[in-house]
Amino acid sequence: DAGVIQSPRHEVTEMGQEVTLRCKPISGHDYLFWYRQTMMRGLELLIYFNNNVPIDDSGMPEDRFSAKMPNASFSTLKIQPSEPRDSAVYFCASRARRVNEKLFFGSGTQLSVL
Amino acid sequence: DAKTTQPTSMDCAEGRAANLPCNHSTISGNEYVYWYRQIHSQGPQYIIHGLKNNETNEMASLIITEDRKSSTLILPHATLRDTAVYYCIVRVEYGNKLVFGAGTILRVKS
Numbered sequence: 001d002a003g004v005i006q007s008p009r010h011e012v013t014e015m016g017q018e019v020t021l022r023c024k025p026i027s028g029h030d031y032l033f034w035y036r037q038t039m040m041r042g043l044e045l046l047i048y049f050n051n052n053v054p055i056d057d058s059g060m061p062e063d064r065f066s067a068k069m070p071n072a073s074f075s076t077l078k079i080q081p082s083e084p085r086d087s088a089v090y091f092c093a094s095r096a097r098r099v100n101e102k103l104f105f106g107s108g109t110q111l112s113v114l
Numbered sequence: 115d116a117k118t119t120q121p122t123s124m125d126c127a128e129g130r131a132a133n134l135p136c137n138h139s140t141i142s143g144n145e146y147v148y149w150y151r152q153i154h155s156q157g158p159q160y161i162i163h164g165l166k167n168n169e170t171n172e173m174a175s176l177i178i179t180e181d182r183k184s185s186t187l188i189l190p191h192a193t194l195r196d197t198a199v200y201y202c203i204v205r206v207e208y209g210n211k212l213v214f215g216a217g218t219i220l221r222v223k224s
Contacts, residue, residue, distance in 0.1 A: 004157075018222055031210065042212035043158070043201075055210065091157050100146060105157025 003013045004106035019078040021109045023102050024073055024090030029104075030097040034067055034077050037108075038088045049075065082113045118202045123219040126196075132189040134218050139183040145206050147178060149199040150214070158214070159199065161187065161193030192218045192222045 006026040013019055025032045033048040047057040052069045060067070064083070069075040079086055093105040124130040124146040138147065149161040162169055162176045164185075169176045175188040189196055201217040 035214075042216055045213060047209055050210070058144075072197060086179070093157070102160035102163075103150075103158075106158055108155075110205060 004092055004094050006090075006105070006106035006109050008109060009107065010110045010112075012114065013082055014114050015083055016048075016081045017113075019077065019082045019086075019111060019113070021077040021090050021092075021111070022067070023075045023106060025075070025092070025094030026104055027073065028096065031093035031095045032069060032075050033093040033095075033103065035091040035093065035105075036088045037091060042083050043091070048075070079111075084113045087111055089114050116193045117141075118215055120202050120215065120218045122199075122216070123221065125221050125223060128222055128224045129191055132192040132196065132220055132222065134187040134189075134200050134202075134220060135184065136187070137184045138202070138204045141182050141204055142171060142206070145204045145219055146205040147176065147182075147185050148205060148212070149174070149176065150201045150212075152201070152202065153195075153198040153215070154215075161200075192220075194222050194224060196220065197222045 007022045030072045031050055034046040035043050036046055046059040046061055047067045048055055049069045065079055067077045089108045089110050091105050091108045093103045095101045095103045115172050146163050147167050148163040150158040151161055152158040161173050162171055164176045164178055166178055178185045199217040199219050
C-alpha cells in the first residue's frame, strides 16, 4: 500500500484565495483525520470522519474551514477565504476500525498564505 | 483523556539506549498509553502502545509502572535517524481522538 497520500505537498497562495487540500486514505481504513501543525500550537485535531461521515469537527477553527469526504478514498479540506494565520502544515491520517489500531499519517501539505 | 507530562528535550549518544519518560498520573483504568514520533518534516509515526504490561516490538520497548502513573519508552540502540519529537499520549480503548501534546525532542549525537 502506498500509505496516506496528500496533495499538494506545498501550497503558496495569497490572502483571500481559496485553498483546497486533498487526501487519499489507506484502502480499507474507516477513519480519517485532519490535523494542523504550527510552532505555536503544535499538532491540533481539526476534524475526523468515520465511514465518510463527519463525527467531530470541534477543532475546526472557523467557518472559513470546511472538510468533506465524498467517498471512502478521498477527502478535502477547504479554506475560503485564506488568511496568513492559516499558514501551517496540514496532515491527514487514517486508521482501520479495529480497537487500538494505529494511526497512519500522510506527509503533510505545507501551506503558506501571503 | 488523561494529560501527560514529558521533558522538553533529551540528548542521547549514538548506540546507547534512549529512555524517554512520561508522566500520566491521572490515567484511568481503561486508558492506554501510546507513543508516536515525528521526524523532521514528516507525519507522526506510531511506535508502540500498552495498557499495563510491558510491551516490546521491533522499534522499542514500553515500560509501564505498576500504578500506571508513568511510563518509559526505550529505544535500545539509538541511531542518528532516531532524532525526532516523541509524543506520549493517553487514550481510552474505544476513543477515536488522538490528542498530541508538546512531546520530547530527542537528539541522538555521534
